[in-house]
Amino acid sequence: MADSPREIETLIGLMAKLPGLGPRSARRAVLHLIKKRDVQLTPLAEAMRAVAETARECLNCGNISTSDICDICSSEKRAIGEICVVEDVSDLWAMERSQVFRGRYHVLGGTLSALDNVGPEDLRIPQLRDRVAAEEVSEVILALNATIDGQTTAHYIADQLDGTGVRVTSLAQGVPIGGELDYLDDGTITAALKARKAF
Amino acid sequence: MADSPREIETLIGLMAKLPGLGPRSARRAVLHLIKKRDVQLTPLAEAMRAVAETARECLNCGNISTSDICDICSSEKRAIGEICVVEDVSDLWAMERSQVFRGRYHVLGGTLSALDNVGPEDLRIPQLRDRVAAEEVSEVILALNATIDGQTTAHYIADQLDGTGVRVTSLAQGVPIGGELDYLDDGTITAALKARKAF
Incomplete structure (x- = not known):
């Protein structure tokens, strides 16, 4: 050319x-x-x-923002007692699109990964501990991807928050809305069966 | 959001x-x-x-350029006797990637289309006639897409150039290199059969 x-x-x-x-x-x-x-x-x-x-990172939660503290962290309408932990800003956006979570976020910036040499200090995990200690947080919701790395990271964070008195929860796993069993992998069906509930 | x-x-x-x-x-x-x-x-x-x-259009051929006359039109290495007529700049780029044509181009800017109300004056067809009259052109190669509109436009241009003495040719139609007959449409097979040649 x-x-x-x-x-x-x-x-x-x-x-x-x-x-x-x-x-x-x-x-x-x-x-x-x-x-x-x-x-x-x-x-x-x-x-x-x-x-x-x-564009810059919110100093509090790691969200992309045009000011030092992002619109979500500085909004008075968002509950300060709930922090939703996500891997990446794209996940935060996905959560926001569902318009159901009204607390605030914490963006890790990735997942722990021995292969890629990503340790806790490379993610925003220490800052999460600091926030839980400093803010009036009652619940940390782990909204990490249902991948090996995502779940490893979730377990690590739950360990880290153990003893702080904060409630640690994670997104439910199961059959997606509109999902057909025939097209689901075995792991999803197993998870959905284990987490079955009264109809 | x-x-x-x-x-x-x-x-x-x-x-x-x-x-x-x-x-x-x-x-x-x-x-x-x-x-x-x-x-x-x-x-x-x-x-x-x-x-x-x-970016602007070459005043001579309609190619995208950063000067009034594009690099191809102003190159001394390109044969001035051959003009390859293409629908769009993307087609010109495709021709150039094959590195086999060493003449110059004429970009129509679309095809004739009764449905979309595109007539000859909306394309660069009058300019093509002018170029054929003014430059020492011996051959006009119609490299239009093998679509209905492309072929209609090719016939129209061939009619327009009738009587100017210039040789009007078009790209061969047939089985593409690497193509499997089973995956080709009937039209292509018909064209390839009609244009068969001695092996």
């Missing part, structure tokens, strides 16, 4: 590094943007610059 | 409009970008701004 201008090649190269895009879809997206320069390309460049300049 | 900052919501909204991305993958891409602010987000914002400011 030596025949296409350097600026466009640079843009395609950067777009191709986005998750979900490859070289081919990056080219398509860039052509699309160039055709809609005024309504899409320029606003997108401006929106990226704005986010690059303002 | 009223709880996530406005700047980030704006960026996600704009990213979700890109072809190949939806709301979910846009959120993923934006989180990825925020985590890699210095190596990806800032350079991407800058690359978009640069393209928004410099």
Whole structure:
């Protein structure tokens, strides 16, 4: 592609590094943007610059914010007694979309992983202990992914909070709404059976 | 998502409009970008701004360029006798990737379409006639997509160039390299059979 201008090649190269895009879809997206320069390309460049300049981590919970303390932590409408622990900001967003949790969050920034050499000090686990000690927290809800690493991390955190008097709970595991047994893995069916309840 | 900052919501909204991305993958891409602010987000914002400011259409062929005449049209290495007519810049890029055509291009900017109300004057067809009249063109290669609209447009252009003395050709149709007959549509097999050649 030596025949296409350097600026466009640079843009395609950067777009191709986005998750979900490859070289081919990056080219398509860039052509699309160039055709809609005024309504899409320029606003997108401006929106990226704005986010690059303002986005930061909430000092309290690790959520992405444009101020030192995020909107959720600083909201008076959110219960201060409940902290929901999630792996990543994307999980926090998923929880928020369900609009059912009205407490606050704590974003770990990943999971413990011996393979990837991620220890407790690499995550926001010490800060969680500090929050539980400093704030009036009555319940910590572990909303970690139902993966090996997620569950290992959940157990580690529960151990760490042992003796603080705070109630530690985790999301229920079972058949997802709309799920068909035939398409579920054995582990999910086992978990759902063990956690069966009166109908 | 009223709880996530406005700047980030704006960026996600704009990213979700890109072809190949939806709301979910846009959120993923934006989180990825925020985590890699210095190596990806800032350079991407800058690359978009640069393209928004410099990209324009080549006045001669309609290719995307950063100067009035694109690199291909102004290159002395490209044969001036052959013009390859393509629908869109993405098709030009596809031709260039094959590195076999060494002439120059003419980008129509679409196909004739009665349904979408696209007539010859909406495409770069008059300019093609002008180029054939003004430049020393010996052959016009119609590299339009093998769709109804593409082939209609090809026939129209061939009619328009009738009498100019220029040789009008089109890409061969047949079995794609690596293609299996069982997976090909009837039209392709019919075309390949009609255009069969001595082995």
